[in-house]
Amino acid sequence: MTHPLLEITLDEASRTPLSSQIVDATAALIAQGVLRAGMEMPSASQVAEKIGVSTRTVRSAYQRLATRGLISIERGQPLRVVAESPRPADGVSAAVTSVGVLMPSRRTFYGPMLDGIDTASGGATLSFIADARDDPGRALRHLRRLADMGVGGLIAVGSALPAEYGHRITHHGPPIVYLDNGASPDPAVRFDRREAAMIGTRHLLEHGHTRIALVVPDPSRSPGTDIRAGFRAALRQAKIDADGSLEIGAPAYSYGAGRQAADRVMALGVQAVFVGSDTIAAGMHAHLGELGVAIGAELAMAGLGGLEIGTLLTPTLTSVSLPRFAAGRSAMTLLGALAARQPTSSVVHSGALVVRRSCGCGD
Numbered sequence: 001m002t003h004p005l006l007e008i009t010l011d012e013a014s015r016t017p018l019s020s021q022i023v024d025a026t027a028a029l030i031a032q033g034v035l036r037a038g039m040e041m042p043s044a045s046q047v048a049e050k051i052g053v054s055t056r057t058v059r060s061a062y063q064r065l066a067t068r069g070l071i072s073i074e075r076g077q078p079l080r081v082v083a084e085s086p087r088p089a090d091g092v093s094a095a096v097t098s099v100g101v102l103m104p105s106r107r108t109f110y111g112p113m114l115d116g117i118d119t120a121s122g123g124a125t126l127s128f129i130a131d132a133r134d135d136p137g138r139a140l141r142h143l144r145r146l147a148d149m150g151v152g153g154l155i156a157v158g159s160a161l162p163a164e165y166g167h168r169i170t171h172h173g174p175p176i177v178y179l180d181n182g183a184s185p186d187p188a189v190r191f192d193r194r195e196a197a198m199i200g201t202r203h204l205l206e207h208g209h210t211r212i213a214l215v216v217p218d219p220s221r222s223p224g225t226d227i228r229a230g231f232r233a234a235l236r237q238a239k240i241d242a243d244g245s246l247e248i249g250a251p252a253y254s255y256g257a258g259r260q261a262a263d264r265v266m267a268l269g270v271q272a273v274f275v276g277s278d279t280i281a282a283g284m285h286a287h288l289g290e291l292g293v294a295i296g297a298e299l300a301m302a303g304l305g306g307l308e309i310g311t312l313l314t315p316t317l318t319s320v321s322l323p324r325f326a327a328g329r330s331a332m333t334l335l336g337a338l339a340a341r342q343p344t345s346s347v348v349h350s351g352a353l354v355v356r357r358s359c360g361c362g363d
Helices: 018-031 044-051 055-067 108-120 136-148 163-168 193-206 224-237 255-268 278-290 324-339
Strands: 098-103 126-131 153-157 176-179 188-191 212-217 247-250 272-275 300-305 318-321 347-349 352-354
Touching: 018 055, 044 055, 055 352, 098 108, 098 136, 108 126, 108 153, 108 324, 126 136, 136 153, 153 324, 176 324, 188 324, 193 212, 193 224, 193 272, 193 300, 193 318, 193 352, 212 224, 212 255, 212 278, 224 247, 247 255, 255 272, 255 278, 272 278, 278 300, 324 347
Parallel strands: 098 126, 098 153, 153 176, 176 188, 188 347, 212 247, 212 272, 272 300, 300 318
Antiparallel strands: 318 352
16 A cells, blocks of 8 residues: 555645645645554655655655654654644633743744644634743733733743742633743643653764763753753663763853853863754854864764754754654643643653764764
8 A cells, every 4th residue: 555645746836845845745644644643654765756856855854744743753763653633632622712822932942832832723722922032020921911811821831931930829810831841830741851861862872982971051950950860861871970070061052052062072072972952052063063073973963852953954963852843732732621621630742863964873
């Protein structure tokens, strides 16, 4: 039986890039229930040959699908569908007709989460996006305004609403779900960054590296503390003692912080580095390239997040992708259950390794 993805037709005259058409077609097949969770995907070369595009175009589409949490890409394993059909989440459209989404900032990391929130309701819920600009006071003002507007629910993303506020404030307005804030009160949707760091570090260990550095912002707080714990756990499993001198705290989750960290990593004389953020890794990648370091050959690198920026680097960035699209859907599903006064439990999403070239592997 021919795989459904091999039967799609692309419009070469369209302004929509071919890779985007493949992404849209795959997402549509999942939405229609034609592709179901657990089903194996054809290889990039099979799709390329059948529909008449380059293998690179298909690989680009697959990476974007993995970033959205729709398929999994793991070394040595077949590509598989991991997302459920993005039908409206049970009870969401009936219980929540409008939702306020409080963002800490407009970082690209959060984009797929917003897509997941939107698709979870099948377009039946009106979303109001509020940018706190990393200001707790501004976040609280937005929170009050959204509640005064009468929205049916609130989703607080990342550190937009600091955990101490969430624990201290007695909320008498619409229900709140916390998304990607490890220290928040329940109900919440979280990423298992400890496991993600273990996955990425293990991969570097599999290459035979024993002296590995860690770069992560503020390892004394979540999510930094979770990333460090996972990094150290992977070393322990490999019977390697953790060396605190090889752990670098970056000042922020930013490209500039990565450039600063690159010099410190080079001074350590390590064989590999695990970076707790793809944005930081991109900054390191750029600066190391300027220094003439052959990434993947002289220094292996793996990041965390699965951001599309990793596909634009040369060599491309190996990363543990976090299913942000799926997490956004989970948050909306949980919010619908709260609004409908149904029993709820917090949700934890795991990451998946996306192997590229910065670790020393071929793509």
